[in-house]
Amino acid sequence: xxxxxxxxxxAGNFSVHHHPxxxxxxxxxxxxxxxxxxxxxYLVTSFAFYLIGGLMALAMRAELATPxxxxxxxxxxxxxxxxxxxxxxxxxxxxxxxxxxGNYLVPLMIGARDMAFPKLNALxxxxxxxxxxxxxxSFFFGGAQAGWTSYPPLSLITANTAQSMxxxxxxxxxxxxxxxAVNFIITIxxxxxxxxxxxxxxxxxxxxxxxxxxxxxxxPVLAAGLVLLLFDINFGTSFFKPDAGGDVVMYQHLxxxxxxxxxxxxxxxxxxxxxxxxxxHARKPIFGYKxxxxxxxxxxxxxLFVWVHHMFTSGTPPWMRMFFxxxxxxxxxxxxxxxxxxxxxxxGGKIRYTSAMLFAIGLLVMFVLGxxxxxxxxxxxxxxxxxxxxxxxxxxxxxxxxxxxxxxxxGFYHWFPKITGHYLNEGLGKLHFVLTFIGTNLxxxxxxxxxxQGMPRRVxxxxxxxxxxxxxxxxxxxxxxxxxxxxxxxxxxxxxxGAKAGGNPWDAKTLExxxxxxxxxxxxxxxxxxxxxxxxxxxxxxxxx
Amino acid sequence: xxxxxxxxxxxxxxVVVTVISFWVGYxxxxxxxQASAQAPLVDDFFNIMMVxxxxxxxxxxxxxxxxxxxxxxxxxDDSDGLPIEGNLPLEAFWTAIPAVIVIGLGIYSVQVFQExxxxxxxxxxxxxxxxxxxxxxxxxxxxxxxxxxxxxxxQQLAKAVYGFGASIDNEGRSxxxxxxxxxxxxxxxxxxxxxxIVDGELHVPVDADVQLNISAQDVIHSFWVPQFRxxxxxIPGKDxxxxxxxxxxxxxxxxxxxxxxxxxxxxxxxxxxxxxEDFQAWVDQRVAQAPMSVDAIAQNPADLSDSDYLAPYETxxxxxxxxxxxxxxxxxxxIINP
Ligand code: HEM
Ligand SMILES: [Cu+2]
Ligand SMILES: [Cu+2]
Numbered sequence: 017x018x019x020x021x022x023x024x025x026x027a028g029n030f031s032v033h034h035h036p037x038x039x040x041x042x043x044x045x046x047x048x049x050x051x052x053x054x055x056x057x058y059l060v061t062s063f064a065f066y067l068i069g070g071l072m073a074l075a076m077r078a079e080l081a082t083p084x085x086x087x088x089x090x091x092x093x094x095x096x097x098x099x100x101x102x103x104x105x106x107x108x109x110x111x112x113x114x115x116x117x118g119n120y121l122v123p124l125m126i127g128a129r130d131m132a133f134p135k136l137n138a139l140x141x142x143x144x145x146x147x148x149x150x151x152x153x154s155f156f157f158g159g160a161q162a163g164w165t166s167y168p169p170l171s172l173i174t175a176n177t178a179q180s181m182x183x184x185x186x187x188x189x190x191x192x193x194x195x196x197a198v199n200f201i202i203t204i205x206x207x208x209x210x211x212x213x214x215x216x217x218x219x220x221x222x223x224x225x226x227x228x229x230x231x232x233x234x235x236p237v238l239a240a241g242l243v244l245l246l247f248d249i250n251f252g253t254s255f256f257k258p259d260a261g262g263d264v265v266m267y268q269h270l271x272x273x274x275x276x277x278x279x280x281x282x283x284x285x286x287x288x289x290x291x292x293x294x295x296x297h298a299r300k301p302i303f304g305y306k307x308x309x310x311x312x313x314x315x316x317x318x319x320l321f322v323w324v325h326h327m328f329t330s331g332t333p334p335w336m337r338m339f340f341x342x343x344x345x346x347x348x349x350x351x352x353x354x355x356x357x358x359x360x361x362x363x364g365g366k367i368r369y370t371s372a373m374l375f376a377i378g379l380l381v382m383f384v385l386g387x388x389x390x391x392x393x394x395x396x397x398x399x400x401x402x403x404x405x406x407x408x409x410x411x412x413x414x415x416x417x418x419x420x421x422x423x424x425x426x427g428f429y430h431w432f433p434k435i436t437g438h439y440l441n442e443g444l445g446k447l448h449f450v451l452t453f454i455g456t457n458l459x460x461x462x463x464x465x466x467x468x469q470g471m472p473r474r475v476x477x478x479x480x481x482x483x484x485x486x487x488x489x490x491x492x493x494x495x496x497x498x499x500x501x502x503x504x505x506x507x508x509x510x511x512x513x514g515a516k517a518g519g520n521p522w523d524a525k526t527l528e529x530x531x532x533x534x535x536x537x538x539x540x541x542x543x544x545x546x547x548x549x550x551x552x553x554x555x556x557x558x559x560x561x
Numbered sequence: 562x563x564x565x566x567x568x569x570x571x572x573x574x575x576v577v578v579t580v581i582s583f584w585v586g587y588x589x590x591x592x593x594x595q596a597s598a599q600a601p602l603v604d605d606f607f608n609i610m611m612v613x614x615x616x617x618x619x620x621x622x623x624x625x626x627x628x629x630x631x632x633x634x635x636x637x638d639d640s641d642g643l644p645i646e647g648n649l650p651l652e653a654f655w656t657a658i659p660a661v662i663v664i665g666l667g668i669y670s671v672q673v674f675q676e677x678x679x680x681x682x683x684x685x686x687x688x689x690x691x692x693x694x695x696x697x698x699x700x701x702x703x704x705x706x707x708x709x710x711x712x713x714x715x716q717q718l719a720k721a722v723y724g725f726g727a728s729i730d731n732e733g734r735s736x737x738x739x740x741x742x743x744x745x746x747x748x749x750x751x752x753x754x755x756x757x758i759v760d761g762e763l764h765v766p767v768d769a770d771v772q773l774n775i776s777a778q779d780v781i782h783s784f785w786v787p788q789f790r791x792x793x794x795x796i797p798g799k800d801x802x803x804x805x806x807x808x809x810x811x812x813x814x815x816x817x818x819x820x821x822x823x824x825x826x827x828x829x830x831x832x833x834x835x836x837x838e839d840f841q842a843w844v845d846q847r848v849a850q851a852p853m854s855v856d857a858i859a860q861n862p863a864d865l866s867d868s869d870y871l872a873p874y875e876t877x878x879x880x881x882x883x884x885x886x887x888x889x890x891x892x893x894x895x896i897i898n899p
Contacts (some may be wrong), residue, residue: 085826085827089823090823090824090826091823093823094820094822094823094825161822161823162820163820167780167781167819167820169779169780169781169797170780170781170820170821170822173779173780174822258796258797258798258799259797259798262798263798263799264781264796264797264798264799265796265799298632298642299634299640299641299642300641300642300643300644300645301644301645301646302646303645303646303647303648304646304647304652305646305647306647307647307652307656329783329792329793329794329818330723330794330796331723331794331796331799331801332723333723334674334679334680334681334682337674337679338670338671338674341667341670341671341674342667342670345663345664345666345667345670346663348659348663349656349659349660349663352655352656352659353652353655353656355621356621356652356655357652359621359624359625359628360648360651362625362628362629362632363624363628363632364632364642364643364645365628365632365642366632366633366634366635366638366640366641366642367628367629367632367633367634368634369633369634377625377629380625381622381625384617384618384621384622385618388614388617388618391610391614391663391666392607392610392614395606395610395666395667395669395670396670396674396679397602397603397606397670397673397674397677397679398603398606398607398610400603400677400790400791400792401603401607401787401790401791401792403783403792403818404783404785404792404818404819405818464591465591468591468592468593469591469592469593469787470593470787470788470814470816472785472816472817472818472825472826473818474820474825474826475825475826476823476825476826477824477826477827478826479814479829551646552644553641553642553644554640554641554642554643554644555641555644556640556641557641557643557644558644
């Protein structure tokens with residue numbers, strides 16, 4: 017817990033900044049430099065994009081209810097396919113988890129008044145807006161249709177204008193990530209309250225730190241690859257044009273050098289959320305603090321050397337296929353450590369089944385399956401069979417929907433009282449959880465079988481033998497669509513009318529709970545002092561003799 | 562804190578988990594029929610991972626469910642759990658076990674991969690030095706920089722490296738039958754260099770060592786026969802190879818697995834595995850006919866196969882097929898001078 021600290025070491029020059037007592041609603045639509053405003057901007061915008069990307073998925077699933085291509089034009093199907101993936105990754109999970117929760121929580125968790133570079137922070141948010149506008153606008157030009165991976169030559173010869181807009185969108189989103197990453201690293205490095213040691217840093221901050229390092233190393237490589245692609249499309253270069261001596265496989269290396277780490281950009285912050293939510297609602301210290309912190313760093317290091325597992329059937333030589341099989345398998349170890357540590361945190365706890373905890377446990381349950389299927393995919397001999405099939409689609413939705421999306425929801429329920437001063441309604445929350453959990457498994461579990469039996473991914477028409485299973489998936493997807501409604505109603509209603517929550521509604525120990533809900537503009541009157549670890553639950557058992 | 566479960570209890574759980582895992586591993590029925598020499602190798606590997614995976618799944622999910630029931634907050638209890646912050650031996654244990662498992666899987670991967678012929682594309686056998694040298698120029702150096710300019714030389718280099726070569730039994734021997742496979746939006750074209758036959762379906766004799774030389778005309782495609790458990794991308798500018806032995810006469814789907822445009826999902830044909838006599842009869846019959854021109858095939862991808870599953874698209878593809886020839890021409894032009 018924290019006590020008052022009279023020596024106010026302000027967050028850089030921020031305290032000089034002039035601001036009103038309290039932000040008005042319209043301040044949230046402006047270039048505002050307050051990290052909490054920016055966090056909310058990220059959360060709300062990314063959620064809106066989640067809904068848009070979700071509608072695209074529903075359109076695709078409706079098409080796939082029958083084997084024929086009878087609902088959408090096949091090119092429009094591919095445009096939805098491409099933009100669904102792109103939006104979910106670059107405009108929902110990354111900005112939501114890192115931009116949203118990261119910005120809102122990191123300064124609060126380390127006892128800072130703001131991020132190190134508030135203006136840069138606002139800029140990072142605002143460049144995601146043109147990214148979204150470009151993607152949506154590209155539909156006037158047919159929409160990019162080459163998949164979120166945009167392999168040339170397909171990306172060079174289909175819908176050139178839309179494809180160029182897509183590239184610019186990703187470059188904007190990538191710029192945002194890089195700006196954000198620099199800011200997070202400096203903030204966590206330099207702006208912790210003096211009383212906070214590294215081993216008192218909340219695990220969410222460790223996760224954001226690891227994520228930021230990863231983003232900083234990998235994003236520029238993607239940007240380089242995409243800029244070359246843009247030149248090939250528009251300026252007559254031939255980096256990736258086979259007929260002119262270009263090398264299409266080179267693009268895949270550049271792309272996956274970023275995009276494999278990108279999957280960790282989408283899950284490390286979620287791991288961070290898990291490590292905050294579980295101890296609070298299980299009323300126990302996190303099990304293996306150090307192991308969790310270091311496994312994030314290990315994942316981020318090893319994760320830089322596994323990218324060829326996306327290219328086992330491509331133009332890759334045998335030694336490369338084998339080397340990357342082994343490196344990929346190794347990543348499973350630190351990932352396992354985290355899972356086991358969370359389960360051990362539950363062990364011996366006094367679990368409170370709040371909606372936040374339900375989503376966290378739901379994540380745990382599904383992520384295990386995603387990790388196991390990941391291991392099978394990591395071995396080249398099996399991947400040769402299932403690469404580019406629905407088995408891969410099943411894998412990454414278990415880790416991204418069952419993992420990342422569930423984690424973000426857990427975060428919403430957990431920090432909503434902090435952000436708004438009101439609880440979300442628990443009844444609606446539980447309904448939301450049940451529908452989402454059933455929907456996710458109904459949609460994505462059967463896809464494993466589809467892929468193993470021979471259905472490729474990214475198809476608008478398929479062999480009729482797969483129809484029944486596809487219809488189950490489609491049904492599940494619509495259930496998922498419906499599952500959003502209780503959440504939306506809940507969030508909108510509770511934002512102003514939910515039961516009032518005090519400063520520390522869950523009786524949690526990290527610093528964000530030491531201030532009011534919602535926190536004042538510079539977070540604390542007087543900065544808190546750290547006197548114990550962030551997960552010091554059950555200390556009473558120690559003093560009772 | 563709960564008591565540690567009695568040894569008997571642990572033993573029972575262990576036996577039950579083991580039995581279920583083995584049962585699931587060998588009876589899941591998720592994999593299609595095995596029709597190539599490579600298929601059983603892949604399946605054995607997959608099944609073992611299913612056994613291990615099921616066991617881990619049951620143990621972890623079981624632990625979660627146990628905790629959820631056993632350690633739920635009871636009414637009126639607002640106290641915290643015990644302040645246990647870690648346990649080094651336990652943590653070492655659950656780091657070591659997965660590490661051992663994945664190392665085992667890694668070694669097994671290499672072995673299966675070798676038996677499948679993964680180490681010898683282009684007849685390279687096991688000359689690692691050469692493979693690595695070539696691999697570097699092929700995959701990392703960028704063709705434009707440091708390879709000879711002639712297309713033949715480039716082709717030679719690429720051909721020597723990627724894909725699947727002779728499986729372990731056929732190592733050092735040249736294939737019984739070579740077929741050139743060319744992928745284009747949205748059809749596969751199979752050319753038999755020995756006889757000049759051109760077809761939209763792949764015909765091969767059973768138990769013969771067949772080598773496919775795979776290329777692509779427009780965009781990347783991927784040649785996949787689920788029943789063979791084999792897949793290799795068809796990459797413009799880089800020839801690849803896939804060598805297999807079909808073990809069971811029958812008709813199996815050939816599926817394009819790499820997104821290649823609007824009708825990617827309809828880019829399906831079939832491979833017909835004949836008995837040797839039937840195959841000879843097919844060859845004789847085809848050689849007697851005038852060889853089909855590549856154009857005729859390319860323009861009518863929907864006619865390539867009579868199989869039912871393509872029927873629904875005949876209209877869609879028919880319309881598109883007329884465009885295909887122009888389109889792929891246009892795209893080729895695009896690539897050269899956009
Ligand atoms: C145990 C850890 C994991 C392993 C060993 C693993 C392994 C793999 C492999 C080998 C592939 C390539 C499959 C193929 O295309 O043939 C793959 C695909 C993918 N994985 Fe994982 N994975 C793991 C965890 C994750 C996590 C945590 C995420 C994200 C939250 C993730 C997201 C993805 C995505 C998005 C793809 C598909 C990319 C695409 O082709 O579009 N994976 N994974
Ligand atoms: Cu990856
Ligand atoms: Cu294709």
